[in-house]
Amino acid sequence: MKQERMTITKQRMLAPRIYEMTLSGALVQEMTTPGQFLHIRVPDDAFLLRRPISISWIDQESQSCRIIYRTEGEGTKRFAHLQSGDQLDVLGPLGNGFHIEDLQKDETVFIVGGGIGVPPLYELSKQLVAKGVRTIHFLGFASSEVMYYEKAFQALGDTRIATDDGTYGVQGNVGNLLLAADSKPAAVFACGNNGLLKTVEQLFQDCPNVQLSLESRMACGIGACYACVCHKADDPTGTKSVKVCDEGPVFQAGKVVI
Ligand code: FES
Numbered sequence: 001m002k003q004e005r006m007t008i009t010k011q012r013m014l015a016p017r018i019y020e021m022t023l024s025g026a027l028v029q030e031m032t033t034p035g036q037f038l039h040i041r042v043p044d045d046a047f048l049l050r051r052p053i054s055i056s057w058i059d060q061e062s063q064s065c066r067i068i069y070r071t072e073g074e075g076t077k078r079f080a081h082l083q084s085g086d087q088l089d090v091l092g093p094l095g096n097g098f099h100i101e102d103l104q105k106d107e108t109v110f111i112v113g114g115g116i117g118v119p120p121l122y123e124l125s126k127q128l129v130a131k132g133v134r135t136i137h138f139l140g141f142a143s144s145e146v147m148y149y150e151k152a153f154q155a156l157g158d159t160r161i162a163t164d165d166g167t168y169g170v171q172g173n174v175g176n177l178l179l180a181a182d183s184k185p186a187a188v189f190a191c192g193n194n195g196l197l198k199t200v201e202q203l204f205q206d207c208p209n210v211q212l213s214l215e216s217r218m219a220c221g222i223g224a225c226y227a228c229v230c231h232k233a234d235d236p237t238g239t240k241s242v243k244v245c246d247e248g249p250v251f252q253a254g255k256v257v258i
Pocket of ligand 1: 217218219221222223224225226228244245246
């Protein structure tokens with residue numbers, strides 16, 4: 001983990017309230033594992049807490065990375081007003097990402113995401129495809145209006161989309177797509193809200209490698225404040241917890257109570 005003032009080289013709106021920002025700087029050299037996140041200071045002293053945002057694309061050659069975020073409050077709205085050439089105080093990369101070392105060429109994996117949980121899955125799929133792994137993407141959005149990156153995922157592998165309102169792809173949630181899947185994956189990777197993660201955990205109980213990236217509110221982002229705890233699954237007392245920011249955000253299915 002390092003801290004750096006990274007330079008914004010591009011910012012564009014992908015969908016209403018959803019932005020893609022490209023950042024460049026030496027910090028990119030530290031970014032190797034998909035699923036990690038950056039903790040970014042809002043460029044205004046009125047905001048004390050950094051905002052955790054997952055890394056969606058890494059390019060070592062140009063020392064660039066991308067983040068995709070949705071404007072939720074005043075802090076993230078400040079990010080949306082920034083332009084190419086502006087700088088951001090970035091801490092990272094943080095957290096434990098997805099483990100892909102054990103996957104072999106020609107194996108098939110399922111990559112499952114919903115809404116603003118989709119971004120880190122893009123870099124994950126990119127790295128898996130580079131290893132020769134076959135990726136099938138199952139992505140859910142509220143509607144076609146807030147859908148993004150469909151073509152980018154299509155370029156990496158088979159991509160199936162569900163929208164809550166049926167304006168694109170299959171109507172319903174990602175669970176509907178997964179129930180219709182006809183192959184058995186060597187691994188499943190998921191990122192999204194707890195409902196999506198629970199569905200994945202239940203549907204793939206027989207799969208030996210299911211990795212879930214949890215969404216959590218955070219404060220320090222480095223394991224010091226306990227703002228992001230969730231309970232361990234193998235603890236009958238219900239008192240043992242893990243910190244999503246530095247022990248996660250990615251956990252093997254069954255390790256934590258979702
Ligand atoms: Fe502070 Fe996780 S956000 S411990």
